[in-house]
Amino acid sequence: xxxxxxxxxxxxxxxxxxxxxxxxxxxxxxxxxxxxxxxxxxxxxxxxxxxxxxxxxxxxxxxxxxxxxxxxxxxxxxxxxxxxxxxxxxxxxxxxxxxxxxxxxxxx
Amino acid sequence: xxxxxxxxxxxxxxxxxxxxxxxxxxxxxxxxxxxxxxxxxxxxxxxxxxxxxxxxxxxxxxxxxxxxxxxxxxxxxxxxxxxxxxxxxxxxxxxxxxxxxxxxxxxxxxxxxxxxxxxxxxxxxxx
Numbered sequence: 580x581x582x583x584x585x586x587x588x589x590x591x592x593x594x595x596x597x598x599x600x601x602x603x604x605x606x607x608x609x610x611x612x613x614x615x616x617x618x619x620x621x622x623x624x625x626x627x628x629x630x631x632x633x634x635x636x637x638x639x640x641x642x643x644x645x646x647x648x649x650x651x652x653x654x655x656x657x658x659x660x661x662x663x664x665x666x667x668x669x670x671x672x673x674x675x676x677x678x679x680x681x682x683x684x685x686x687x
Numbered sequence: 688x689x690x691x692x693x694x695x696x697x698x699x700x701x702x703x704x705x706x707x708x709x710x711x712x713x714x715x716x717x718x719x720x721x722x723x724x725x726x727x728x729x730x731x732x733x734x735x736x737x738x739x740x741x742x743x744x745x746x747x748x749x750x751x752x753x754x755x756x757x758x759x760x761x762x763x764x765x766x767x768x769x770x771x772x773x774x775x776x777x778x779x780x781x782x783x784x785x786x787x788x789x790x791x792x793x794x795x796x797x798x799x800x801x802x803x804x805x806x807x808x809x810x811x812x813x814x
Contacts, residue, residue, distance in 0.1 A: 611798065615801070621806070622783055622805065622806055622807050623734070623783075623801075623804060624804070625800050625801055625802050627800075628798075628799050628800030628802075629799070629800075634802060635802075666734060668734075670800065673747070673793065673796075674736075674738065674739075674747040674750070674794075675736070676736040678734035678736070679733075680733050681733065
């Protein structure tokens, strides 16, 4: 099973800041990584797939990157609506897809 | 825009086999470009991938669930379903139906993440 380790568990930031979330895979997953945003009481929502491709309708302040088994989600200019939990997801190891444990972005 | 909505029992007794259904609107399960799946979320285990079905009839399951789970795609009613056998308290979770784009199916397909999610249905297993 591919284990995805997200860090930090919680990130405190202020509106307007640039924040970086990390997701490390325990083995190669090519670039088959997605990022999701989940707000309290809601389902996750797809932000990024293929490590760096924004999903339809996702603001340009969200970007993804990859370096080997390390994946990063960056939010440039944090907005009030961005305070949420973010999950990474690998869909390379078929059929055992796995998710990270999440990073909560809260207001400083 | 595709919408998914889960339905099913919110409270289940241990050892029962609940069935959850996902109604699809704004799209069709008769699509070779999509896959239809289930994910669950619990405080203890986080998000867990359960499995998926395709219009072709193929189904694939997380090995952790393989012996207990069944996913079916109902093309006549534009729905898909999940059955989970012999549930225990450990199966208490919010269950989401999901849909994603794909090119092909199975291990050789190209996938594009989970683009559509239902709102989720909380299933509690308790006597």
